[in-house]
Amino acid sequence: MEKKFFKLFSLILAAFLTVSLFAGCAKENGDNDEPNKGQDMDTGKGDDAITEAQEEEFSYPMDTNVKVTWWHGLNPNVSKSFESANETEFAKELEKKTGIDIEFMHPTSDEQFGLMVATGELPDIVEYSWDKFYSGGTPKAIEDKVIIPLNGLMEEGYMPNYVKWLSENPMLDKMIKTNEGLYGGLAPIEDGKSILGPLVRKDWLDDLGLDRPETSDEWYEMLVAFRDKKGAEAPMTKRSSRFATFFHSIYGVGTSFFVEDGKVHYGPYDSRYKDVMGLVNHWYKEGLLDKDIVTMNKNLEYAKMTNGTSGALVGYTGHISLLEDIARETDSNYTLTATKWPVLKKGDTPKFGHKSWAFSLNNRVASITAACKHPEIAARLLDYIYGEEGQMLANFGIEGISYNVEAGGKIVPTEIMHNDPDERSFFQMKGIYTRSYATGPYVRHPQMTTFDLTLPSQWEAVELWSDSNELDHKFPSIRTDVADAEEMGNIMAQIKTYNDEMYLKFLLGEESLDKFDKYMDQLKKMGIERAIEIYQKAYDRYLSD
Amino acid sequence: MGTIHTGTKAYENSSAGFFKRLLKDLAANKVLYLMILPIIAYYIVFHYGPIYGLQIGFKKYSPGLGILGSPWVGLDHFVNFFRSYYFWRLIRNTFLINFYGLIFSFPMPILFALLLNELRSNKFKRTVQTISYLPHFISIVVICGMITDFVASDGLINDLIVLLGGERAPLLQKPGLFRTIYISSGIWQGMGFRSIIFIAALSQIDQQLYEAAIIDGAGRLKRAWHITLPGIAPTVVILLILNIGRLLSLGFEKILLLYNPITYETADVISTFVFRKGLEQYDFSYSTAVGIFNSVINFTLLIIANNVSRKVSDYSLW
Secondary structure: OHHHHHHHHHHHHHHHHHHHHHHHHHHHHHHHHHHHHHHHHHOOOHHHHHHHHHHOOOOOOOOOOOEEEEEOOOOHHHHOOOOOHHHOHHHHHHHHHHOOEEEEEOOOOOHHHHHHHHHOOOOOEEEEOHHHHOOOHHHHHHHOOOEOOOHHHHHOOOOHHHHHHHHHOHHHHHHHOOOOOOOOOEOOEOOOOOOEEEEEEHHHHHHHOOOOOOEHHHHHHHHHHHHHHOOOOOOEEOOHHHHHHHHHHHHOOOOOEEEEOOEEEEOOOOOHHHHHHHHHHHHHHOOOEOOOHHHOOHHHHHHHHHOOOOOEEEEEHHHHHHHHHHHOOOOOOOOEEEOOOOEOOOOOOOOOOOOOOOOOOOOOEEEEEOOOOOHHHHHHHHHHHOOHHHHHHHHHOOEOOOEEEOOOOOEEEOHHHHOOOOOOOHHHHHHHHOOOOOOOOOEOOOOHHHHHOOOHHHHHHHHHHHOOOHHHHEOOOOOOOHHHHHHHHHHHHHHHHHHHHHHHHHHHOOOOHHHHHHHHHHHHHOOHHHHHHHHHHHHHHHHHO | OOOOOOOHHHHOOHHHHHHHHHHHHHHHOHHHHHHHHHHHHHHHHHHHHHHHHHHHHHEOOOOOOHHHHOOEOOOHHHHHHHHOOOHHHHHHHHHHHHHHHHHHHOHHHHHHHHHHHHOOOHHHHHHHHHHHHHHHHOOHHHHHHHHHHHHOOOOHHHHHHHHOOOOOOOHHHOHHHHHHHHHHHHHHHHHHHHHHHHHHHHHOOOHHHHHHHHHOOOOHHHHHHHHHHHHHHHHHHHHHHHHHHOOOOOOOHHHHHHOOHHHHHHHOOHHHHHHHHHHHOOOHHHHHHHHHHHHHHHHHHHHHHHHHHHHHHOOOOO
């Protein structure tokens, strides 16, 4: 009897294990079926609806029963409240205004994209960074028939808002379209202002009777005072990756590729880079920079900034409120203030300072896939967000609920955005009403900075940090020739590893700066001049178009 | 239960005979076969299935074209890797970390098991054993977080160094110390757990041998040398062969969590290189090619180690 029971038990166990092994695969298949489901529902009167709409003057909401499937990664700000973007107020409002039924779909992992493309079961709209993740970039994704170029839809007048915006911003237009003149998707447009920059302890400055430092000499003086008079063991801290811009801006050399008088340069392959590294190494040896910069992490950084070990860092606007909140529990005088990026001579405008182009090749564009049965409707849907009304919805949400417009046109968040009864953060609230909790296919509103940030010292920080001539020297977000892309990738992969390593060696003094010429030779051997040549070619074409 | 007949007839026609026997065996031991099914399925799905994808190492893979549709490029990716500036450094680092790991961390669990074996108090033995297992069950991410904190310039290890008259320094920024930190933390984490298999082998040794040795007047060291070590030798050799077979394929998570550009010189290994190339630069074909290269080397090492061992010591995997 007992034996029989044991036999039965092991049978069930074995069966269960086998089934559970395949359960993972089965689930993924299920997910991938969904795009098809969406498309099956598309068939019907969609075509009639669109032709009717075309004949008369077009206006939203559209009269259509086509359902559009839309795939994008679910930001934690949304997933905290909802399982899918379908449930957000933003999605409901967008459906109401456009009259288009939307079904949002979200990947559970990054690998899912490869699987989805490989099986060819694509949703109608995909938000993806082709230039970053897809080997061969946007042109290859179009050639592989994963996505369609938007040029036809744009010419036929399905995307008036986007076309209008591009024509008003010709320089960005050149970056967004491929070298063949194709548009792979609707690009996220940011304001390009710097939200990263130097921060110093205002209360220490006041105690020491110092002004906010502007030049590298003033910075040096201030850090020495922090070290000697305030007992700061590591006067300036931050993670090493963020160090770069700070020192590069002093000598006017880019951290990577940059442009000077129409010529492309590579920052680390430039004689001025030796001065940069000389200064960094000097400060490090004097004990002005944190000894742990290489292995620094977030918690260590916060601790050092709030317990008096450090008095300066390169940080984001968010650090001001965050660090002040932590520190004021023990020190009510603690205040942080932003400074401009440092320069060599007083009165100069910084040449670099972490500003970016409003369009970046790394950002995810909203593309219409080759599997989409009604591209006109998908186009109308996406284009709505680039119109005036859509822009307000994507940036601020719904008027009267998530934002108000004050007399004088100032846009302010409503009470609930900052004081949610369920104690959700401001950005989680934005996740409910807007798309502006992260970059996405919309144009960032000029008032977004003041809408997001609560402290006037943060608004000041953005202005100070953005005061640089960076865009005159920044290499534009442009693509190299398809034929050169792979060669460029191979050259730069090695150079990046070598540079990361040598940057820290020079910084920590593990490698003497006497060997700088050898370092330059090595870069040359690794093919840096060929890389500059490739970028010069791309830049010349960008200017000539 | 009926008895199993294996009549002479069954051997007359060998292939038909095989299936007949198989069917009979299946019928007789159906529960056992069923129980092994999940294991077989696991290997097919997760270990044999992915072999199909290896072909992208010889192709210019593009997700839109799929594995089959991507064009062949022959050995281009391999040639690229061999010509890469960092090729020899990667090989050297991978080999050295594993080689030192083998030398220093392989004997540790054996020594530990031998020492435990000599303990008289069972209670004490159990306690020590349990404590030594514990680090094994902590996630590697947490372990690396702890290591980073311990060796930071104001961390535990530096406090000790200062106490002994040394100077504070962030140890993870010293390329010369990376292997030491990596291997010694590995020993700390894995020694207890890996000693289990040796402790199990020790318990298999015939106690009469010890009694006879004691009567012959053998001391503790002599008994350990002449009875205990030969007794667990097969286990040691098999594990050594398996370890040699993995000489170039160490888990990259721990290195990834501990290294930084300043320690690339000693810490950058093939798998971290593949990680940066494949997942940060999205060059899947190239990293697949390097992975294949890595596996081929491992396979060769495994076969060599096995053959050497068979010749020298009579113990081998096959």
